[in-house]
Amino acid sequence: MAMNTYLLRLCSYHQPRRERVIENVLTNRQTVATLFWAQQYGILTWLGARRRLSREQFDQEVAALIEAQLLERTEDDGLKLTAAGVSYEETQPPVYQPHFYSWNWLANTHTVQRRLLLAFQVVSELAHQNRCYAPLAVPFTDQEAVRGWFKHVNSPRLVCEVYAELHLLADLLSKEDQYLGIALVNRLIGHDQAGWTIDQLADHLHMSLADALVLDHDLWLAVTAFARQTAGPLAELLRPLIAPAPISRSCRTTVQMVQQGLAVATVADRRRLKLGTVREHLLTAAILTPQQFNWSQLLPPAQRAQLASRYHGDVAQWRFQSWSGDANADFYYFRLYQIYKEHLSNES
Template sequence: MNSYILRFFSYHQPRRIRVIESLLTNRLTVSNLFWGQRYGLLPWLGAARQLQRTEYDAVIKALADEQLITIDDEQQARLTVKGVQWQEAEQPYQPHFLDWYWLTNTNQFGQRLLLGMQVVSEYAYHNAKYAPVTVGYGHMLAVKRWFRQANHRQLAAAVYRDLDQLTTGLASVDQRLAVFLVDGLVGHDLPAWTNNQLAERLRLSQADMLALNHDLLLGVAAYCQHVPGPLQDLLGPLLNAGPLSKSTAVTLELYRQGAALEQIAARRRLKLSTVREHLLEVAILCPEQLDWNQLLPPAKRAALAKQYPDPDVTSWHFNSDEQDAGKAFFDYRLFQILRGREHHD
């Protein structure tokens, strides 16, 4: 875990310790999304949802004690020279499917995939007496429902074709992904390989196995989104329609229909601050869906540009004497997001 967490820090950029924790565990706030975008870590959102704070804090302390990172008074950490050398020596696994970070909760997705494939394997051997893998109760019900609705005569063959096509695609990207998927499944008289066994076979560290597992499940999810078949039937309900939360998507649709923010808040019985947060989420995750000239008119941008001339938006500090502090901060954060994108481009 130490090596896994170390990969999220930089030598050139101090990064907030709590932001990285929140990104990995999928704590969605506008602040976390903003800083995650600035750190280039947004695609890792939800990559370690089961990470506990006590475990994370212990890792941070160990990294600091080993002089791999330094921590300042604002609880920001950056790599030391020793930390950079450690990273370079480790040569961590580089994921291929992080652009699909928003598509599914890989922890939940993996549970349903594992049980579903076990059920089909045992059914193919006409075995009804076996111990199912341990998953959440909701996944057990979902797999039962999927199995009962399936065409039993063709199910095993159809799942085999699906897996064959999927693993062929994965192998064309990285052979290790296909091996990890196949050897990690539970089948009839065939236990899954342990992570230690897989790590030895694939010549990867345990830190890389964490990254590869998340990457693999995103790849499987992307396949399920695009390819009809039994895997899509089983796992499709766990796929998200887009990066935005459902509530944010509703706010965005009302805004695009021409409703003022105050009207949206009243209609949806939300605080105005919540509606603003929804639009800031859109600005970070789906900026192309906003009319920026309407949301942040050129005159307002010009005024903010004079107030915040530094191209490094991470150095800005909100400062306003406007009466409506909420609106002022909304405009400030929008401008910060916009300038950050322009500077990055």
């Protein structure tokens, strides 16, 4: 299998990184452990960058990089760059640096891509009055979403409105990075236009497959980000896919109830959730939205002082030991304090 060197961007020479954390980040498996370690590694923005990546494919890509001596596996099953890997990264810098990865929470970029490409294909064929074409093969839910959208927005001006919206979008993207504008225009599927594949994107833009994958994910995040602030039929199509915040609605509800003064156990009881689930909600919110987290309430000064007496130095090196007899509660505060210390270091 050919090497796919984008994984080198997620690894470090000085810090071994857990292999499954990297995989979970790329495929958007958001456990608290994954989010915490991704934060420690500085790779949170890569959440969902390769949702379709299978375990087998990931393992093959890692194996190819290890065989090439660019990565090595440590005794505790961590991955780290070798000296050759560092040299490779320095001598062959990425052609493309993402601009919109911090917006990873906005939407599932594969769903955005499928619906926008199908919608444009429908409008393009409509513009040429062609009813006999093979529509893009997408899941039934996407077909129905585009069908419902088309029935709602179809009008004599639809073709002009969509093309004007795409021109505006391509212009906005090109101002951010010329590669984004080029990628959008050429990824579209329409009348007598097949649209570039990822491999063709890499070939035409003279970049590696690794860079093309990064660019493609960035493209659909960018499209989604602009759909939040532009008007038009395509923005209307995408708007239902856009998340209002980095955390789920259920997670937000838990945080709001606790910040209103309810005890964690009370929230669990009222929401009919396990206590562990409520704690996971709070830890997730602390990692993903630390600026909006009420630290004084959820980690009071007295609790912080107690934890500070037990844990010092590099947060990633701390080893948990229960102190009260309730290991689950102790671990919750241990992890929350780790997140708090990381937040403080990022603020300073």
